[in-house]
Amino acid sequence: MPLKDKLDMYKGVETVWGKIIPEKEAYKYALRQISSFCANLFQVMRILEPDYEKRTEAICEIAYDMNMSASSEEYLNSYYDEWNIPEFCERSSWLGAIFGDSGDEYENMAGRVIQFTRDRVEKELDTCPWDIVGSELCNMTTAMFTANFDLCSVNNTENEVSLNMCEARGCGDMHCRVVAERRDVFNLPKQGWLDHMGTPARECHVTPRERMVKEGQLLRNGVYSNAFGEEKTLEWAYRWVAEKGWVWSVSFPLVAIRDMASSDEEFERIFKIVFSTAGKNAFIDPFAVEGMRSWLGVPREIDDNDGRLMGGYIKTQLDTQLVPNELVRFDADEVRIKVQPESFNGRFPMAPIDELTTGFEALWHNMVKTMVSPEWSCWFEGKDDDDMFIIVGKKIDKKMI
Amino acid sequence: MALSVDSKVKELMKNPQAADIMERYSPGFKTDKQMKLVQALTFRALAKFPQANISDETLDAIDKELAELG
Numbered sequence: 001m002p003l004k005d006k007l008d009m010y011k012g013v014e015t016v017w018g019k020i021i022p023e024k025e026a027y028k029y030a031l032r033q034i035s036s037f038c039a040n041l042f043q044v045m046r047i048l049e050p051d052y053e054k055r056t057e058a059i060c061e062i063a064y065d066m067n068m069s070a071s072s073e074e075y076l077n078s079y080y081d082e083w084n085i086p087e088f089c090e091r092s093s094w095l096g097a098i099f100g101d102s103g104d105e106y107e108n109m110a111g112r113v114i115q116f117t118r119d120r121v122e123k124e125l126d127t128c129p130w131d132i133v134g135s136e137l138c139n140m141t142t143a144m145f146t147a148n149f150d151l152c153s154v155n156n157t158e159n160e161v162s163l164n165m166c167e168a169r170g171c172g173d174m175h176c177r178v179v180a181e182r183r184d185v186f187n188l189p190k191q192g193w194l195d196h197m198g199t200p201a202r203e204c205h206v207t208p209r210e211r212m213v214k215e216g217q218l219l220r221n222g223v224y225s226n227a228f229g230e231e232k233t234l235e236w237a238y239r240w241v242a243e244k245g246w247v248w249s250v251s252f253p254l255v256a257i258r259d260m261a262s263s264d265e266e267f268e269r270i271f272k273i274v275f276s277t278a279g280k281n282a283f284i285d286p287f288a289v290e291g292m293r294s295w296l297g298v299p300r301e302i303d304d305n306d307g308r309l310m311g312g313y314i315k316t317q318l319d320t321q322l323v324p325n326e327l328v329r330f331d332a333d334e335v336r337i338k339v340q341p342e343s344f345n346g347r348f349p350m351a352p353i354d355e356l357t358t359g360f361e362a363l364w365h366n367m368v369k370t371m372v373s374p375e376w377s378c379w380f381e382g383k384d385d386d387d388m389f390i391i392v393g394k395k396i397d398k399k400m401i
Numbered sequence: 402m403a404l405s406v407d408s409k410v411k412e413l414m415k416n417p418q419a420a421d422i423m424e425r426y427s428p429g430f431k432t433d434k435q436m437k438l439v440q441a442l443t444f445r446a447l448a449k450f451p452q453a454n455i456s457d458e459t460l461d462a463i464d465k466e467l468a469e470l471g
């Protein structure tokens with residue numbers, strides 16, 4: 001047999017230094033970065049609203065409203081078609097679980113459907129990239145599930161189930177577990193926003209640790225297959241999370257969190273402080289920088305006090321998050337990356353997030369202080385223009401924070 | 402800065418007179434929670450989405466009234 005003509009082709013992100021980050025790794029990294037931004041945002045929320053119940057209810061209400069209002073009858077009909085849901089399936093709340101299961105798998109929340117029947121649905125998750133955020137988010141997802149179940153209910157307005165996230169990775173449990181049981185069948189009461197972490201009526205099935213999975217179907221099999229056999233590819237899901245991951249876990253809670261501040265200025269002040277702190281801490285350990293160098297394939301010619309470390313890191317982040325960008329300068333004095341605010345903030349074009357600019361600028365400006373040295377800064381120019389420039393350079397500012 | 406349809410939705414929301422104008426042309430502008438999701442868009446950009454259901458003529462009329470606010 002003759003030699004191959006050329007190497008096989010694989011999808012991936014190429015770093016500035018030529019190291020290839022495979023598609024699957026890039027996808028996992030992007031998910032975790034969205035989760036990290038969400039975790040920082042939730043710290044802002046905890047400062048602005050010290051009461052756990054109040055803040056949790058606030059984000060639950062918003063997430064529910066947004067999920068409900070984004071979905072029309074037309075949307076629902078296309079949903080039945082998209083998922084190949086047979087006509088003979090009773091159109092009631094249990095079908096809402098299809099939303100939940102697909103969303104989980106798109107976001108590498110690996111696990112399994114334990115039961116999927118008209119009267120009871122049980123889903124068990126072994127991993128969750130958002131497990132660092134905190135249980136307010138776990139509660140918020142139950143509000144989103146409530147919307148899913150309401151939309152799929154007989155009258156499209158009020159669901160027929162009692163919903164419980166009786167285990168949550170974010171609370172330290174081995175699994176996340178969501179159980180929806182028909183209230184009329186199991187004689188259960190209607191719930192309030194903070195009632196969704198109770199115990200289900202019927203006993204759950206617990207998958208033992210040795211049979212747990214570390215990755216979702218997309219990474220294990222390359223496709224996600226739903227209960228009716230419809231499939232989505234990793235490529236499709238990657239694009240979906242690059243848009244929608246920001247919407248549900250950042251845009252939705254942001255609407256409520258902004259309202260928790262006494263003014264826009266106060267919100268922005270605290271927001272910047274939290275993201276600055278997160279940035280400073282990201283590379284405080286010297287071995288973290290070593291790990292990053294290895295991951296990006298940084299050659300030894302690039303020494304410890306070189307802004308290209310930060311520039312190469314930022315470019316890889318943008319690439320893994322599918323944000324179009326152009327490296328217009330990359331030398332020992334400065335790195336300059338061109339992006340469009342329209343795509344940098346508008347991952348989901350209909351709901352741009354200006355806080356992505358504010359947050360990443362605060363994060364990266366402080367990150368470069370520990371990743372490289374305090375001589376270096378990161379700032380954005382042209383925030384209100386068609387082109388925005390992310391700059392890594394040396395700067396002296398006597399009031400630098 | 403003078404307001405126009407090229408202002409962001411959040412800037413239009415902050416000005417009570419502008420918000421009233423927007424509400425007249427686009428009912429729900431002041432009350433629909435969905436508007437908080439799109440507040441970083443300019444109104445012109447928002448109007449491009451079919452869901453907004455805003456014609457070019459309406460957009461021009463809104464722009465004219467906003468300009469009169471000074």
